[in-house]
Amino acid sequence: MTGTERTTPARCLRTSPGATPWHRNAETWFAAVGVAFTVIQIVLVRPDMGLGWDETVYVSQVAEHAPAAFFSAPRARGVSLLVAPVASWSSSVPLLRVYLAVLSGLGLFLALRAWRGVLPVRVVALGGALFASLWVTLFYGPQAMPNLWVALGALGAVGCFLRAQADRSRPGPVWGLAAGAALMALMRPTDAVWVCLPLLVALVAVRRWRHGPLLLALVGGLAAGAAEWVIEAYVDFGGPAQRLADGSRIQGGLGWNNAVGDQLRSLGGRTLCRPCTGAMPSVAETLWWFALPVLAVLGLVVALRARRAAATVLACACAATAAVPYLFLIGYAAPRFLLPAYALLSLPVAGALVFLLTRPRGTWRPVAVTAVTLGLLGHLAIQATVLVRLVDRTTEGHQRWARIAAGLHRNGVTPPCLLTGDDPTAPPVPIAYYAGCASANTAGHNENTTAAGLARTARRMPVAVLTADGVEPPSYARTWTTVRLDAGVYARVAPFAGKRRGS
DSSP: OOHHHHHOTHHHHOOOOOOOHHHHTHHHHHHHHHHHHHHHHHHHSOTTSOOOHHHHHHHHTTOSSSOOOOOOTTOOTHHHHHHHHHHTTOOOHHHHHHHHHHHHHHHHHHHHHTTBTTBOHHHHHHHHHHHHHSHHHHHHTTSSOSHHHHHHHHHHHHHHHHHHHHOTTOSHHHHHHHHHHHHHHHHOHHHHHHHHHHHHHHHHHOGGGOOHHHHHHHHHHHHHHHHHHHHHIIIIISSHHHHHHHHHHHTTOOSOOOOHHHHHHHTTTOSOBSSOOSOOOOHHHHHHHHHHHHHHHHHHHHHHHTTOHHHHHHHHHHHHHHHHHHHHSSSSBOGGGGHHHHHHHHHHHHHHHHHHHHSOOTTHHHHHHHHHHHHHHHHHHHHHHHHHHHHHHHHHHHHHHHHHHHHHHHTTOOSSOEEEOOOTTSOHHHHHHHHTOEEOOSSSTTOOOOHHHHHHHTTTSOEEEEEETTOOOOGGGTTSEEEEEETTEEEEEOHHHHHHHHO
16 A cells, blocks of 8 residues: 555545446536526526615625615625626616526536535435525525525535545645635635634544645635635724624624524524514424434435445534534524535435435335435425515515615605615615615614714705604604605605705
8 A cells, every 4th residue: 555545535535436327427417406506596586586685785885876885794795796797787686686596506516516526426416406405595596695605615615625635636626625715705704614614623633634735725715715804804893803703793792592493483484583583484394404414314324334434424514513603603593594504414415315215125115215205395395385485575575675765766865865774674774775875874783873974964965764653763853854655664854855856
């Protein structure tokens, strides 16, 4: 045995090449999953859905038709860079949605391709299809949000790590690991660190996994992706430590918080569960969540028997560390937070399902095939139902914001203009984007001005305070003109806007 063979864990990673149709057509299968992912997004997540609150923050950083919204400490600018090729010259939301749907389909294809030669092709293709079938994956595929891109970066990075370990003579997987780490860090630096912890431990603590170029690629990719976030931290937040502290405060203080129940409540189609109250979703809507760890453990057992345990263990380890902060360290939930964990767990789950479909013999085989097939069909039906219901509800909410913006325009609040307010039924940040106005807040997480500053601004441009029915406006706006914008939503419009309207 040569020295190279002793230090390279290829035997634990490679699968039998087997010139099966699956193996010969690997690229075709992965491409089919990516194309299907894109097409289903465009069909079910309507391109005219409008932009959500967080989306308007990211898109406004590069859009020409609306001023940039306040950029708080927990955010990173990866999404703004991602949408810039379209949002920098067009305000068309359908165009942006289609662009992101195509891009996410391509991203899924590349992430799956990174696993070729590490796991059987049919396991990887099925895993990608399972991940793409989740309502949360489909819902965020065409959205200007970071979590899916962290998931795709994680899936690709772990696959490239394993391929590089299997064949250390090839530079491609090393560069792929660096690119995946950089993508994650560009989107959400803290999430990238959590995902990469097992990779770092493996490279440092496990002798046969130690490989200098891989360690350099991983650390270098993380540093490159997080560079802008770190520079901005020094410029605007007093340094990375202070930015992390500010981000923790905005998220309610990071520490021991059991958010497992909150995540369960969000599975019925709640994009943000804060505060997370109300009844649990139906058993049908949450059953897949309980089946996920069971099937992942079965997939690990199958991998152990097939002597490819290293790949499955590492995928499960990275999924676990990715999920820890969102299950146990924050006091609220959003299903998108766990997308990296779902992406990585999809592969051992797929391994378990392939085993159940192919290994039973005799009378047990039709039973197993029937049970898995019915389970998958039921899963797809439930995920589609939750997704369609959520898209309808979200579209209605975004259309309401558009109506409020149109009402502001009718009452003289037209660009350049500024909106403020603190009522969640009429959030000024997304409505300001729809109206082409700037947004400002005198308190809360997006605090960036004062009452005196708003009063001064009202002498230069139209300013309006958004309020709900029965809510008193702030003292500086109590003499301003009251106008009704939509059911239960009013605006106090500064005198400047009234002059423009009457001119």
